[in-house]
Amino acid sequence: MSDIASATYPVSPRNRVKRKHERGHYDHETVHALLDAAALAHVSYVIDGQPYCTPTLFWREGTRLYWHGSSASRMLRNLADGEPACLTVTHLDAFALARSGFSSSADYRSVMAFGRARLVTDPKEKAQALHMMVDRFFPGRDATLRPATAQEVKATAVIVMEIEEASAKIRAAGVAGDPDAALPIWAERLPVHTVIGASERCPSVPPGMERPAHLAPYAEGRPLEDALREAYAAAEAAAAAG
């Protein structure tokens, strides 16, 4: 585990944070923590010179990123051959309202991960991925579900991208350092929070059935990223245990 704490992604012109380079981080710990705190990513890929930016749920295992979709989707058909891709996760934390437009900004934490995306074809790897697609978010839930049919497995394409390079970019300054702080102009940091809402139980769930323990981290009002990070750690521990 000490290796993991000190490991970093290689830095190249592709992932080097050039602008505001002091905001850049390349260590696995920082990059992975930001990825594991998110469910939604945007994936960029190219078809005939045209870039596409597609939102998707995703998850991580080690230095691999996974996402899925219908076997019929355009993105997945394109990526099946090992196409270059870029998966980005962004946490918007606040608007920084300084005393000039130029000094105004936003606090955010983002990761850009580069690699080649490929269709998962090995049946064992695919079965494991379909399991983690549920359990990474809701650890223990997959075992409670109606198992997948062969036809469903066939209809679900799973994509994997080994991270070749990645960078995290973090701004957390608010309006600190505004050169115009002496001017009598209102300035504030305006935070933004993504939180969990009230669970909407399906009316078809049998009366008397209680919300299962695997959903406990997803409590109303909690920051989504806390629940996701906690769920990820639990799923990782369960996978390591066996």
Added chain:
Amino acid sequence: MSDIASATYPVSPRNRVKRKHERGHYDHETVHALLDAAALAHVSYVIDGQPYCTPTLFWREGTRLYWHGSSASRMLRNLADGEPACLTVTHLDAFALARSGFSSSADYRSVMAFGRARLVTDPKEKAQALHMMVDRFFPGRDATLRPATAQEVKATAVIVMEIEEASAKIRAAGVAGDPDAALPIWAERLPVHTVIGASERCPSVPPGMERPAHLAPYAEGRPLEDALREAYAAAEAAAAAG
């Protein structure tokens, strides 16, 4: 204005929603409402065959999308020539926890907009864009700020992309339609909300100065998208009036 309500973006193989086509919308009203409810977008572009996915604040004027950055940034240098780009906005609304992995999903509202991104070079268009970069989010605020210097204007690159094609994709089903609804398995819709936090007044603001009225829509606990949509409408009305 009746034209606007009925206008739609052209549909081509690039923007047609192929998978789950019943979720696709192409009318300006739907597309623009989802754009105006967001501050954060992800922009995809290509350099030497490599796709990049970059998060950025953005805003809309009519059928044009604007974003900005340092004149030194890699993305902006690349887009200056009118490079093909794709700007995507995603609102994640809920996890849909059905009784199988296959039927589980997410509720979301997203827009993919395609066009060619270009650097804004006309001084008048750039001045207007730098004004809207503030006022689109906080209508009336720009007039209260320390004006931009010539050097700041030079250091800020503004990018514009005329939307050639766009599509919105909306899923709002929760766990309705789960074919396994008769099974005694827990199922729920788990909502996610992005809300405004408590304003963090800069300690340098003069004592006695009150939070200005242009920030009133950004009240603690309010959905961010409501405040953004309201601010957009106010900024649009002010621009039309003046």
